[in-house]
Amino acid sequence: MNTILVICTANVCRSPMAEALFKQALPSLRVLSAGIDAVPGMRADPRVVALLESEGLYVGEHRSQQLFSWMIEAAYPVLVMSERQKRVVEHRHPAARGRVFRLLEECDISDPYKKGAEAYRVTHSNICEGVERWSWHLSRLEAEAKSGVCA
Template sequence: MQFQSILVICTGNICRSPLAEGLFRRDAPRLNVSSAGIGAVVGGTMPDPAARIAEREGLALETHRGRQVDEQIIRDHDLVVVMEEGQRQWLTTRFPQSRGRVFLLSHWRGGEDIADPYQRSEEFFEHIYAELEPCVADWVQRLVPG
């Protein structure tokens, strides 16, 4: 199956998922990529540490606002990647039609949860970004024809 669209999910949709969305958009511009949260800070902006990383890395997230995942958003995407196993379970229970399309972002790196940096130190945000970047690269390598 050829994936055309990716949805990146985290909890609040203001830290991890927008950073991963920005990485996908930067590194695989032909894919339709968006993000949402399972407990989104609807309309929320990225915390300063995440916004600084996005700016430094050229991720073009200045206008990002948090949004809540819903059935339509799930239906509109071929592949859904999440940060934590609990999020995968929540999505496949709440939206059974998503089963078989929801994977951990870290799937190709052992499937470990990627911790939420919300309200943590700048150093922790940098640590989480350093986890996100190779995970997104793994997906891009597999989804974008060479």
């Protein structure tokens, strides 16, 4: 459990946001992001860049990338934004079954792309909640692995 993989559709809004937040929350872990339908080399959405910069996080150098099998093989957990994305990832990469989870298991996190500022705020809030939950869970797993004792 050294790598977290965060996936969305185009790798320009939700997954770069989650990647930056995970890197801040869990600096000892490697965090990757990708898109199931990404056009390689696209910059992060300017509204995402501005929103994260207001929190002291910089994603201006981010470039979108497609999802590759090696990413899935290297990661646990593999986190997606929607149930549809989970099905797509598991269909395209059968070895991922059982390791793919929604960032918020109880609901999909909607794509704010080309929507208003409120959509970006709601998406950001949902992603922050998911990152907080997963960070707590992964920190416990890491502590258990180091101590050899289940908490």
